[in-house]
């Protein structure tokens with residue numbers, strides 16, 4: 168989704184902004200632009216990549232110490248030069264960038280049109296900008312004051328950043344519902360949608376909260392609420408290294424992130440799991456253990472891949488904690504007046520911590536008195552801050568748009584939480600508990616081992632590269648793995664794919680099976696083995712091609728399947744941690760074989776900050 172970068176200070180603003188925009192490319196976008204302010208205000212923008220913008224303005228005057236930059240992911244108005252940000256106000260005095268959606272922009276536009284305003288773009292952003300300028304002109308007040316008045320009328324989500332040609336020493340920003348981080352340097356400030364454009368300059372940051380305004384000069388940062396009261400900025404230290412957001416020799420971030428999983432899973436377990444002592448240490452869980460063990464019901468809210476992690480957790484939590492679990496798409500949950508009872512606990516799962524639907528779902532549940540436990544990757548993100556308690560997944564920055572390492576880290580955290588609750592509730596025998604801790608500890612090594620088969624998976628991707636559709640099947644907690652495998656293939660290779668519980672196949676999808684349809688089974692060793700064997704036979708009898716993820720040593724399925732991808736043996740309860748990885752690799756290699764940019768799949772955004 169839209170990316171925002173701004174700079175004010177002694178450096179040249181343009182290179183800082185362009186580098187920052189490139190770091191935010193992973194969020195997904197279709198056009199880019201920059202506004203530079205020195206004695207005059209210059210705006211350059213272009214449809215397409217940041218590199219195309221750069222090329223188009225070679226030779227222009229790019230000198231300035233204050234500037235704002237933007238990558239746009241179209242919401243109102245097609246991707247085009249004229250809809251790209253920054254936008255200029257009618258007088259040409261103000262420039263603005265915006266991430267989010269102004270929901271009542273049609274009404275505002277009508278009012279402005281009546282007053283004689285016309286618009287150069289189709290965007291809600293240009294409407295808001297002129298609305299702000301109109302207020303300023305009619306009330307003869309400061310830009311800050313007019314912004315405050317305007318925001319009280321606005322519904323929707325936004326981060327906006329404004330420049331005023333008459334005040335080159337100031338940047339004004341405001342936030343509601345979309346992320347904004349301010350980096351504090353020596354006599355300089357950096358603004359961005361996340362910390363990645365900032366870390367090479369400073370590790371001191373302030374996360375702006377909803378309904379806050381920031382007035383930023385080289386050596387001054389003032390935060391205020393919409394009531395014009397000053398707020399003391401809470402300065403935090405970033406625990407992030409530059410190398411973590413670079414490709415480190417891999418062709419693509421997605422590939423790098425898949426291969427990082429032995430380390431990310433290890434990092435997620437480190438300091439938490441101790442097999443010798445038989446303990447799991449998670450402060451967020453420990454401090455709220457009564458709420459968690461006494462939960463009457465756990466409702467998991469999430470979107471996309473995070474929702475799949477929630478589905479896997481449902482199997483595990485119900486199995487070992489004996490607490491009923493419901494898994495909800497946040498986008499549905501937020502609008503359907505859900506029944507929340509005393510004793511319900513909400514688990515909100517999100518890589519970015521900024522997914523708009525998940526944020527609102529949490530807020531709704533919070534209003535009804537639910538206890539919110541966030542499982543989040545991005546430290547300091549909105550969901551981390553609005554949850555009552557939580558646990559970070561510690562997967563490090565995930566730049567590839569398709570989630571991979573964050574997914575396995577989410578599962579690890581959810582498994583540890585389930586184990587901790589089960590241990591406290593004594594719904595698990597001591598032996599089984601220790602057995603599962605031991606199994607979990609062994610996962611990073613097993614992931615390392617399975618990644619050694621990557622060349623084989625690359626060859627399979629080449630073999631299946633030209634298929635038009637694929638059906639993914641699994642049972643038990645490997646059913647959500649099938650969903651995730653299908654999602655990865657759709658996102659990265661644009662091949663139509665569907666995931667189903669294997670037994671449901673007979674109730675419909677089997678009609679699709681013929682010699683052209685690959686059916687991909689997530690079938691590591693489990694209670695369902697014999698049943699899956701029957702399902703595979705049913706596919707083979709209809710001439711379908713079977714590609715199966717199996718545990719090493721499974722000669723039965725190996726003989727039946729056309730192709731196999733093997734994973735090390737693991738306890739069935741945690742086997743999705745392994746079985747999903749060949750499917751991630753398969754999708755990634757297939758997308759690469761088709762020549763697609765696997766890090767930036769078309770139409771997708773990394774962090775979906777609008778509903």
Ligand code: F6R
Nearest residue numbers: 471472473517518519522569570
């Ligand atoms: C798929 C993917 C998305 C996200 C979803 C939720 O590969 O990445 O489906 O999982 O947009 O995002 P978060 O986890 O940031 O809330």
